[in-house]
Amino acid sequence: MIDPDGYRPNVGIILMNDLGRLFWARRIHRDGWQFPQGGMNTDETPEEAMFRELREETGLLPEHVEVLGQTPGWLRYKLPYRAVRQRERRPCIGQKQVWFLLRMTCEEAHVRLDLTETPEFDDWRWVDFWYPLDHVVTFKREVYTHALRFLAPVAREVTGGVNIAESDPIGGAVEIKRHFR
Structure with a gap:
């Protein structure tokens, strides 16, 4: 499913342990590392897609996790030109x-x-x-930055601030409103 602007709806999963450390996974047969993520089916809500992707990519079930927060709206990134399938009727230019x-x-x-x-x-x-x-591929860095900055206050609150600095190494102080479901 590609939207009219060429973006594929997708969910991303930032899985944290009690020490404020994040689950970081290596793509199979590649050297790239990333958070779990995956496309949404047309009949799924973002939360339903997240739990499906969580199971597919990590083996974890809803009872193995606690949902702490989510980003509001869509965060978008464009794929590198070489990754866009130009011959498709409606090419996917990126993910939202x-x-x-x-x-x-x-x-x-x-x-x-x-x-x-x-x-x-x-x-x-x-x-x-x-x-x-x-350490994420360059074309995903801005989305990762927005997601982590937005969710950092929630993570800090849950862990009591353990291992989560008040600022990120790229953008400085983190001052973003929290959003709880």
Whole structure:
């Protein structure tokens, strides 16, 4: 499903542990690392798509996480020109995403990257809250920055500020309104 502007609706998942560290996964057969994310089906709400993608990409179920917050509206990024399939009737030029912040409430042993026939990831680790901003592919960096800045106050509140600096390394002080569902 591509919207009239050429963007594919998508959800992003920022999975956090009790220490304020984030789930960071390596794309299978690639060197790129990212947060779990995936497209929405036409009959899904963003939350339904998020739980489906969570299961497909991490093996976690709704009972393994607590939803802490989400970004309001859509955050968009454009794909690099080489990644746009120009021969499509309506080419997808990028993704528009709603981002969710989740807290993992189960043991790490519940994480399973191999539950589908075509896994997205082959490895994962916990990273510092702002680490992804310097390590995600360039074309996704602005969306990651907006999502992390928006959700940082919620993450800080939940963890008591443990391991989550008051400012991100790129943009300085974080002053964004919180949005709870």
